[in-house]
Each structure stands twice: as structure tokens, then as C-alpha cells.
Amino acid sequence: MAPVESVASVAEAELPAMQGAIDGRLLNELWRASDAAAWGLERKDFDRILLEAGTARNFGLAEDAAPTQREQAAFFRGLCLGDLVLARACAAGNERAWEHFIAQHRQPLIRAAIAITGNETLGRDLADQLYAELYGLNTREGERRCPLLSYRGRGSLMGWLRTTLAQRHVDHHRHSRRLKPLDDTLEGIDPPAVEIAPETPATELSQLERAIEDALRGCGAEERYLLAAYYLDEQTLLQIARVLGVHEATVSRKLKRTTEDTRKQVLKNLRHYGLSRRAVEETLGADPRDLDTNLKKLLQNSQTDAFKEQAAP
Amino acid sequence: MSARIQHEFHPDADMLSAFAEHALGERERGEVLEHLAVCGRCRQVVALAREAAGAAAATRRHAPARLRIWFRNWGLALIPAAAITAAAVIAIYVYDRDMERNAEVAQVEQQQATEKAPMPPQATPQPQAQAASPVAVGPTAKTAPIKRPSAAPREAVAEPDETASAPAPEAANVPLSSREEPAASPAAEAQAPFVRTQGMIGGAPAPSGTSADEKTESDVAMYDEERKKEAEAEMEARDKHLFAAKATTPAGEHGPGSGTGESSAQVVVTDQQLETQPAPASSDGALMRLRAGAFSAARAVNPVHLPSGLPAISITRAGPRMLAIDKSGALFLSEDSGGTWDEVKRQWTGHAAVVRRRGEEEKNREAAASDISEASEGSSSVAVPHPDPVFELINDHGQVWVSMEGKVWITR
Numbered sequence: 001m002a003p004v005e006s007v008a009s010v011a012e013a014e015l016p017a018m019q020g021a022i023d024g025r026l027l028n029e030l031w032r033a034s035d036a037a038a039w040g041l042e043r044k045d046f047d048r049i050l051l052e053a054g055t056a057r058n059f060g061l062a063e064d065a066a067p068t069q070r071e072q073a074a075f076f077r078g079l080c081l082g083d084l085v086l087a088r089a090c091a092a093g094n095e096r097a098w099e100h101f102i103a104q105h106r107q108p109l110i111r112a113a114i115a116i117t118g119n120e121t122l123g124r125d126l127a128d129q130l131y132a133e134l135y136g137l138n139t140r141e142g143e144r145r146c147p148l149l150s151y152r153g154r155g156s157l158m159g160w161l162r163t164t165l166a167q168r169h170v171d172h173h174r175h176s177r178r179l180k181p182l183d184d185t186l187e188g189i190d191p192p193a194v195e196i197a198p199e200t201p202a203t204e205l206s207q208l209e210r211a212i213e214d215a216l217r218g219c220g221a222e223e224r225y226l227l228a229a230y231y232l233d234e235q236t237l238l239q240i241a242r243v244l245g246v247h248e249a250t251v252s253r254k255l256k257r258t259t260e261d262t263r264k265q266v267l268k269n270l271r272h273y274g275l276s277r278r279a280v281e282e283t284l285g286a287d288p289r290d291l292d293t294n295l296k297k298l299l300q301n302s303q304t305d306a307f308k309e310q311a312a313p
Numbered sequence: 314m315s316a317r318i319q320h321e322f323h324p325d326a327d328m329l330s331a332f333a334e335h336a337l338g339e340r341e342r343g344e345v346l347e348h349l350a351v352c353g354r355c356r357q358v359v360a361l362a363r364e365a366a367g368a369a370a371a372t373r374r375h376a377p378a379r380l381r382i383w384f385r386n387w388g389l390a391l392i393p394a395a396a397i398t399a400a401a402v403i404a405i406y407v408y409d410r411d412m413e414r415n416a417e418v419a420q421v422e423q424q425q426a427t428e429k430a431p432m433p434p435q436a437t438p439q440p441q442a443q444a445a446s447p448v449a450v451g452p453t454a455k456t457a458p459i460k461r462p463s464a465a466p467r468e469a470v471a472e473p474d475e476t477a478s479a480p481a482p483e484a485a486n487v488p489l490s491s492r493e494e495p496a497a498s499p500a501a502e503a504q505a506p507f508v509r510t511q512g513m514i515g516g517a518p519a520p521s522g523t524s525a526d527e528k529t530e531s532d533v534a535m536y537d538e539e540r541k542k543e544a545e546a547e548m549e550a551r552d553k554h555l556f557a558a559k560a561t562t563p564a565g566e567h568g569p570g571s572g573t574g575e576s577s578a579q580v581v582v583t584d585q586q587l588e589t590q591p592a593p594a595s596s597d598g599a600l601m602r603l604r605a606g607a608f609s610a611a612r613a614v615n616p617v618h619l620p621s622g623l624p625a626i627s628i629t630r631a632g633p634r635m636l637a638i639d640k641s642g643a644l645f646l647s648e649d650s651g652g653t654w655d656e657v658k659r660q661w662t663g664h665a666a667v668v669r670r671r672g673e674e675e676k677n678r679e680a681a682a683s684d685i686s687e688a689s690e691g692s693s694s695v696a697v698p699h700p701d702p703v704f705e706l707i708n709d710h711g712q713v714w715v716s717m718e719g720k721v722w723i724t725r
Contacts, residue, residue: 057328060338078336111372112365154331159366163330166361170354221343224350233356242363243349245335 022051023069026076034081039089039097049088053079053152084153090134091146098135105158106131112162116169130165204275204283211269215262223258230255323355324348333362417721424703425715425725617651619643627667629704636668636704636719644668644706646719660722663708671703671715
């Protein structure tokens with residue numbers, strides 16, 4: 001019997017991996033580590049699943065980069081292999097896998113749904129709906145579709161379930177809000193105020209709008225995320241901190257620094273447009289209601305085209 | 314590409330969950346963050362997913378935390394609770410001990426009352442009835458109503474005892490001077506054990522004219538020798554008695570000095586009576602004689618090693634239970650024939666001088682009388698079982714304390 005080579009030894013190789021292929025020794029090691037045979041998966045299916053998971057995001061690299069064997073091994077080591085094979089076994093209809101899935105994830109799924117919706121009835125409904133989808137009751141073009149097929153093991157299966165629940169809930173909420181009757185929407189809105197001529201000249205206001213847009217475009221992704229989550233979504237510092245994986249105080253400091261930097265950049269931009277110092281200060285003292293600036297649009301204008309996939313089915 | 318169109322493209326749940334779990338590399342994380350900065354929908358999804366994960370983690374932490382909180386809340390209350398529990402345990406222990414002591418005292422008092430109760434007329438000693446007297450009197454006395462000990466019954470009971478212990482000269486083949494002597498003289502009372510013992514085993518009696526106050530070490534040595542001889546003769550007599558009772562062995566096999574009368578006279582002397590202690594005396598001289606006699610007897614028969622390291626001046630025993638007083642006046646109790654000794658808590662005043670089994674003289678006298686009558690009738694004798702032992706402790710002022718088992722002592 002040939003000695004078993006470990007993933008670590010395989011990962012030492014700096015050789016570029018073959019296009020659309022994974023090293024056989026690495027696959028052997030992963031096959032043994034995943035215990036996929038216990039869920040009724042065959043080796044060729046396992047290899048196909050791994051290849052699909054790796055190539056879907058190019059092993060975590062840029063699209064045009066060619067992964068080496070080490071990068072491939074590092075990518076696969078970062079996968080939740082156990083959850084991945086379980087999800088695929090469930091999608092394939094393995095009864096034992098389903099029993100295990102129900103035992104492990106059914107109750108946490110319900111609790112997560114209740115936490116997301118903030119209501120037990122809605123939460124149970126949401127969980128049941130997703131569970132029915134997971135079980136493959138939905139068909140597309142005559143083929144049974146299971147959302148578990150979109151799980152690729154980048155995070156935990158439970159995390160994926162929570163995120164999917166949150167997607168369902170947010171989509172439903174946004175859709176229902178969009179379909180809300182207009183009369184209901186306008187009910188709580190105050191009548192428009194009488195138009196008063198702005199004290200700040202229109203030229204300076206337009207320059208201010210332009211300076212703000214330029215300043216926000218110059219911000220990094222994290223700063224923009226902080227500003228959007230805090231000022232637009234009105235998330236708490238703790239919520240933002242949990243998403244970013246940092247301490248609440250760190251978020252507070254970063255937010256303060258980002259706000260100050262943005263203000264400085266706006267001042268700098270205004271000076272750059274030829275305004276005097278005094279004029280700049282007067283411009284910054286303008287009533288925000290006089291501005292025709294949509295910060296939401298501004299923040300969303302710098303969208304990258306990194307994600308071209310649809311949301312999870 | 315407009316923002317509106319770009320919003321149609323979102324990271325899938327796999328990427329968002331991996332981002333929320335910080336499982337992505339720097340490049341992918343930056344891409345997701347870039348998207349989150351401009352996508353309110355995905356920010357909301359990630360925030361909700363993180364909230365749900367936090368709630369699940371809090372639920373997992375809640376169970377052990379509840380235990381810790383319960384324990385912490387009771388932390389301060391545990392101290393008085395432990396104190397109350399300890400107090401309750403101590404109270405129960407003390408209560409049980411008092412109850413036990415009261416029961417023992419009541420038992421001692423009951424026995425005292427029984428012994429001091431007047432003898433029924435039918436128990437009046439007759440020469441023929443003496444053999445059965447220890448057995449016949451016992452049950453009658455026990456069934457008598459319990460009375461507090463008083464002087465009147467004590468005197469009343471002394472009379473029948475005296476009459477009961479009166480020997481029948483024609484029935485005895487051995488000198489019975491000890492049984493005949495009156496108990497009034499302190500000097501004679503002090504010598505009583507030795508004299509009686511010598512009479513029982515047929516040895517030479519102690520010179521009656523010698524004053525006990527003038528006893529010297531030579532006297533003590535002489536008594537030691539006598540005591541040893543007495544013990545040897547006693548063993549021989551017992552063996553002979555056993556053989557005689559079975560009627561299988563000739564009496565002559567057991568050597569000289571083992572006559573029929575002697576052997577039958579010692580049949581009732583069981584192991585519980587091997588050590589005979591002097592009777593209580595009120596005078597100091599008599600007490601000294603008591604000490605000397607007890608000391609020599611104890612040293613000769615059963616040399617003991619008390620925990621105090623001091624020699625024993627008085628020893629008595631009842632079965633495996635032994636009591637000993639050392640030179641300092643401390644009383645020791647052994648439940649295993651002297652193997653281990655425990656000091657008895659002092660419950661008497663003065664200096665403990667003598668410890669002995671209570672009523673030993675009377676019992677010996679009765680036993681000897683019954684043996685004599687049995688021997689005269691030629692019947693085989695049987696060892697009479699003794700009632701529960703009652704010990705007496707005498708201090709240097711002649712005051713007496715009694716105890717059932719040697720641990721709890723009450724004044725008489």
C-alpha cells in the first residue's frame with residue numbers, strides 16, 4: 001500500500017495547476033478527510049463538486065490569475081468540506097444525509113428565522129418555506145432544483161442557511177414595500193414646506209454638491225460601507241463591528257476619522273474650485289435641505305462589477 | 314452601467330456568509346465590501362445574518378451562564394446556610410449524646426433501685442436454696458418497680474445479703490474465713506479480697522494481725538506471689554471442674570491442691586471475676602491499702618500499658634472491657650482486653666483511687682455459697698451468667714461513682 005501523502009506536502013508544490021484539473025493526490029487527501037463516502041457520494045461526484053467549487057471563484061484568485069497547486073490546496077483547505085458533502089448529499093436525496101441535516105440544522109434554522117424576522121410566526125413560516133425549497137419541492141423546467149446546490153463550502157452550512165433566510169426576508173420585505181399602496185405611503189408625510197429662497201448662492205451650492213460627490217468617490221470601500229451602514233441603514237456600531245469583525249470602538253474611531261476626512265476633502269475640493277476660505281466656510285454652513293444631493297445615489301454610484309451573479313435562487 | 318442595473322448583481326449567499334464569517338481572502342473580502350458599500354440590500358442581509366448568528370451564540374452561552382448566575386446569586390446565602398446546617402448537626406449530635414447519657418443514667422439508677430429494693434420473703438436464704446439464689450433473686454428483683462435509690466432500701470437489702478452470704482460450715486471443705494468475717498472493720502474490709510481469694514484457693518491466709526498501713530514492698534511482693542499462685546490454681550481448678558462436669562477425666566490428673574471442694578468452689582468464678590478489687594473505704598489508711606492491693610493485683614495478673622505511660626494502680630474488668638486507673642488518677646477504658654486504651658473524661662471529683670466492679674463481694678459470696686451447696690449435694694455446677702456489669706470508682710475521699718459501661722459516671 002502506497003504511503004498517504006498529506007495535503008501539506010502537496011501544498012508545497014509551486015507548480016501551476018492544470019487548467020480545469022486538480023492534483024490527484026490532493027483529491028485523494030480531501031476525499032479521505034471529507035468522509036464523503038459515508039453520505040453515499042461517489043468519488044467522481046466528489047471530484048466534480050470540488051472542481052466546480054474551485055473554478056466558480058477561480059480558487060479565490062482574480063479571474064485572470066492562474067492558480068498554483070499550493071493556492072489550490074490552500075483554497076480547498078479553507079472549505080468546509082464536511083458541510084459541502086453533506087449539502088450535496090442532501091441535494092442528491094440521500095436519506096441518511098437528510099436525517100443528519102434535520103438533526104443538526106432544523107432547529108437552528110427555525111431559531112435563525114425567528115431572530116431575523118423578529119416574530120415567531122413569521123420566522124417559522126420563513127423557515128418552513130426555505131426548508132421546503134431545500135427539500136427540492138420546487139422544480140424548474142421539469143428538473144428538481146435544490147438551493148443547496150449553490151452552496152460551495154466557502155462558509156459554514158449554517159451560515160449559508162442564515163444568509164439565505166436573510167436574503168429571503170429582505171427580498172420579501174422590499175418587494176412588499178414596493179407594492180404598498182401610494183396612499184398609505186403618503187399618509188404619515190408632512191405637507192411640503194413653503195419654498196424659501198436659499199441664502200447660499202446657487203453657484204456655491206452646486207460647487208458644494210460637486211465637492212461632496214468627489215469626496216465620497218475618493219473614499220475607500222470600507223469607508224463608504226461605514227458611512228452607508230451608519231448613516232443610511234442606521235445600523236448600530238455593534239452591528240457594523242460584527243460584520244467587519246472588529247471591535248465596536250474601532251468602528252467608532254474609523255467612522256469619526258472617515259467623517260472628518262470627508263469634510264476635509266470637501267473643503268479641499270471647494271478651495272480647489274476657486275472659493276475663498278471665507279466663502280468655503282459659508283458654503284459649508286448652508287442648509288442641507290438646500291442641497292440637491294442624493295447621498296444614497298452617490299454612495300451607490302461607485303458600484304464595481306465584481307459580482308455579476310444573481311442572488312441565490 | 315447604471316447603479317440600478319448593477320443592483321441586480323449581488324454576491325450569492327455563499328459569499329455573503331463567508332464574508333460574515335470572515336472566511337474570505339483579502340481580495341474577495343475587498344470585493345464584497347465594495348459591493349456592500351453601495352448595496353443596501355446586501356448590507357441588510359449581512360447584518361441580519363450576523364444578528365441571527367449572534368442570537369444563536371447567545372442561546373448557546375445562556376445555559377451554562379444561567380447555572381453560573383444561579384450559583385453566584387446563592388454565593389452569599391451559602392455562608393449562613395452552611396452555618397445553620399452546621400449548627401443543626403451539632404445540636405442533633407449534642408441532643409443524641411444527652412439522650413444516650415440520660416438513658417445510661419436511667420439504666421444505672423434502675424439497677425441501683427433494683428439492687429436496693431427489699432428482698433422478697435421467698436428469697437430469704439435457706440441452705441438448700443442458696444445454689445439457686447443468684448438466678449432466683451435476679452428476675453424477682455428485676456421485675457420490681459423502679460425506685461430511686463435511697464438509704465432505707467440500701468440498708469434493708471444489706472441484711473439479706475449478709476444472711477445469704479452466711480456460710481454453711483458443714484457444706485464447705487475449704488476455709489471460709491473471708492465469708493464469715495464482718496464487713497464493719499475497714500482494715501478487714503481492705504484485706505477482704507486477698508483473704509477471700511486465699512480462702513477460695515486454699516492458700517495461707519494473710520496474717521490478720523498485720524496492719525495494712527505498715528505494709529511494705531515485701532508485703533506487696535508477697536501478695537504478688539500469692540496472686541500468681543492463685544491464678545495458676547484457679548486455672549487448674551477450672552480445668553478440673555470442666556473435666557469433672559463431663560465425668561470423663563479423673564480428678565487426680567490435675568495435680569495437688571485441686572480437691573473437689575476447691576474446684577467446685579471456683580466453678581462460678583468466671584473470667585469476669587478474675588480481678589477482685591478492694592471494697593470502698595472511708596479512711597485514708599484503708600484507701601492506701603486498697604491502692605496497694607489493687608496495684609499488686611493489677612501488676613500480677615494483667616500488666617497493662619496505659620497511654621499515659623504511668624503504671625496502673627487499679628484495674629478491673631468485665632469480659633473484654635477493662636478499666637484502669639493510673640498513678641495520676643486518670644481512668645482508662647479498654648474494650649478489647651487491654652489492647653487499646655481510651656482515657657475516660659473526668660466526671661468525678663477528687664483523685665480517682667480505685668475502680669472495681671460493683672457488688673463483687675456479694676456476688677462472690679453468693680456464688681461461693683451456691684458452689685458449696687452444690688458440691689455438698691454432689692451435683693455438677695454450672696457457671697451463672699452475670700447481669701450487666703456496673704463499675705464503681707472511688708476517689709481519695711471515699712466517694713463512689715458508678716457506671717454501666719465505664720464511660721459515663723454518676724455519683725452514688
